[in-house]
Amino acid sequence: MINKLKSKDLLGTKDLSPEEILLILNTAESMKEISSRDIKKVPALRGKTIINLFYESSTRTRTSFEIAGKRLSADVVNISVSTSSVAKGETLRDTAKNLEAMNPDAVVIRHSSSGASEYIAKILRCPVINAGDGAHEHPTQALLDLFTIREKKKELKGLKVSIIGDIAHSRVARSNIYAMNKMGMDVTVSGPSTLIPVDIEKIGVKVVNDVVKAIEGADVIIMLRIQLERQEKGLFPSIREYSRLFGLNTEKLKNAKEDVIIMHPGPMNRGVEISADVADGQYSLILDQVTNGVAVRMAVLHLLTGGA
Amino acid sequence: MNTRVMNADEVNRAITRIAHEVLEKNKGAHDLVIVGIRTRGVFIADRLAAKIKEIEGEAIPVGIIDITLYRDDIKSSPSKHIVKKTEIPFSITDKKVILVDDVLYTGRSIRAAIDGLIDFGRPANIQLAVLIDRGHRELPIRADFVGKNIPTSHDESVKVMLKEEDGVDKVTVISDQ
Numbered sequence: 001m002i003n004k005l006k007s008k009d010l011l012g013t014k015d016l017s018p019e020e021i022l023l024i025l026n027t028a029e030s031m032k033e034i035s036s037r038d039i040k041k042v043p044a045l046r047g048k049t050i051i052n053l054f055y056e057s058s059t060r061t062r063t064s065f066e067i068a069g070k071r072l073s074a075d076v077v078n079i080s081v082s083t084s085s086v087a088k089g090e091t092l093r094d095t096a097k098n099l100e101a102m103n104p105d106a107v108v109i110r111h112s113s114s115g116a117s118e119y120i121a122k123i124l125r126c127p128v129i130n131a132g133d134g135a136h137e138h139p140t141q142a143l144l145d146l147f148t149i150r151e152k153k154k155e156l157k158g159l160k161v162s163i164i165g166d167i168a169h170s171r172v173a174r175s176n177i178y179a180m181n182k183m184g185m186d187v188t189v190s191g192p193s194t195l196i197p198v199d200i201e202k203i204g205v206k207v208v209n210d211v212v213k214a215i216e217g218a219d220v221i222i223m224l225r226i227q228l229e230r231q232e233k234g235l236f237p238s239i240r241e242y243s244r245l246f247g248l249n250t251e252k253l254k255n256a257k258e259d260v261i262i263m264h265p266g267p268m269n270r271g272v273e274i275s276a277d278v279a280d281g282q283y284s285l286i287l288d289q290v291t292n293g294v295a296v297r298m299a300v301l302h303l304l305t306g307g308a
Numbered sequence: 309m310n311t312r313v314m315n316a317d318e319v320n321r322a323i324t325r326i327a328h329e330v331l332e333k334n335k336g337a338h339d340l341v342i343v344g345i346r347t348r349g350v351f352i353a354d355r356l357a358a359k360i361k362e363i364e365g366e367a368i369p370v371g372i373i374d375i376t377l378y379r380d381d382i383k384s385s386p387s388k389h390i391v392k393k394t395e396i397p398f399s400i401t402d403k404k405v406i407l408v409d410d411v412l413y414t415g416r417s418i419r420a421a422i423d424g425l426i427d428f429g430r431p432a433n434i435q436l437a438v439l440i441d442r443g444h445r446e447l448p449i450r451a452d453f454v455g456k457n458i459p460t461s462h463d464e465s466v467k468v469m470l471k472e473e474d475g476v477d478k479v480t481v482i483s484d485q
């Protein structure tokens with residue numbers, strides 16, 4: 001069994017090997033217990049500095065990385081775009097170089113442009129963790145999804161997963177598809193055909209346009225957030241129609257397997273892609289995902305910055 | 309060169325003796341808990357608990373501590389340690405904790421384990437039981453219960469093999485020459 005990741009950075013799940021994914025999941029399993037202690041802190045990353053560089057708004061992911069770093073005793077610094085010199089016109093490269101001059105041990109970056117994390121990773125000597133770049137990848141989200149699925153289903157291999165919604169603009173979908181394929185899972189995507197990229201089959205998924213068909217037989221259903229601004233671009237006619245045709249509700253769920261699990265990366269549009277009773281219902285693991293996110297990010301931070 | 313210093317019977321007798329010593333020193337099994345350090349300390353901890361149950365008829369809680377996140381030597385070690393689970397599903401506050409490891413050497417693992425334990429509560433005291441004490445302490449730490457003292461040099465290493473992990477109970481001293 002391997003004991004470290006081969007790359008200095010975590011930019012996407014596309015570049016991870018199945019062994020590396022397992023190493024992260026197993027490490028996260030050990031990390032999870034720490035969050036249930038009275039004293040939720042271990043000294044592993046004492047003296048390390050982690051910078052959260054967020055060019056896009058985020059509550060869950062930024063807080064999750066911050067808590068993960070702090071539970072490992074790292075010093076975590078948050079930079080959000082509205083209060084930073086980026087607002088004064090500094091380039092990404094200059095910001096990166098200036099941060100590097102302060103000797104951080106890891107930089108966690110979220111950016112609206114695909115490839116931003118890779119660009120920064122080439123400039124910086126320290127590990128860079130992609131917390132979401134454009135429509136490209138969001139690897140820690142996929143890893144926490146796998147962790148949550150494995151916790152419930154014990155085994156990943158052979159599971160049928162349906163990812164439903166705006167596949168085209170979703171970095172969560174992309175990271176999940178790469179990772180799930182590597183773990184031997186069987187991925188189907190569904191949603192309005194305007195939001196499903198042409199040729200998506202080439203990265204190893206089935207396309208099923210009828211959502212009800214995608215729900216049937218699935219062990220795991222991942223609902224994606226529909227970004228309301230997409231409607232203005234004419235990609236779907238109305239929120240109401242989207243909800244009726246593609247939203248997950250109790251009625252559609254009648255076609256699902258008895259032990260189906262339902263996940264959503266958040267933030268949810270209740271009543272649009274997922275109805276409130278399903279989101280809060282017995283099959284939903286949405287809050288488990290959030291809990292597990294901290295453990296998975298602790299694992300990633302420790303594997304990339306601990307004892308290197 | 310490898311020298312066998314303990315066979316299966318000797319390992320068993322040593323653990324039996326430690327069990328008696330623990331009970332004698334603590335005047336019974338009341339308020340005792342046992343915590344084994346991963347990996348091999350865990351198996352010795354389980355055996356110690358089984359012996360104590362045999363002698364005293366009282367089941368003692370046994371926990372597991374993984375010290376990877378508390379180590380101070382990760383930077384110098386060539387391979388990184390994989391973080392494993394710590395499982396202490398009971399309160400250690402006001403308990404007498406018997407901390408168990410296979411080999412006591414520099415004392416750094418024990419320091420890490422004590423730091424870890426303290427994060428779980430405030431024990432009445434912590435006592436240390438080891439199968440082998442090979443000397444060369446780098447910290448002011450000593451064992452309360454020792455299976456066997458084996459004087460060694462720095463170039464030698466002590467290998468403890470246990471049935472649960474290695475299929476056999478055996479202790480050998482391995483020297484480079």
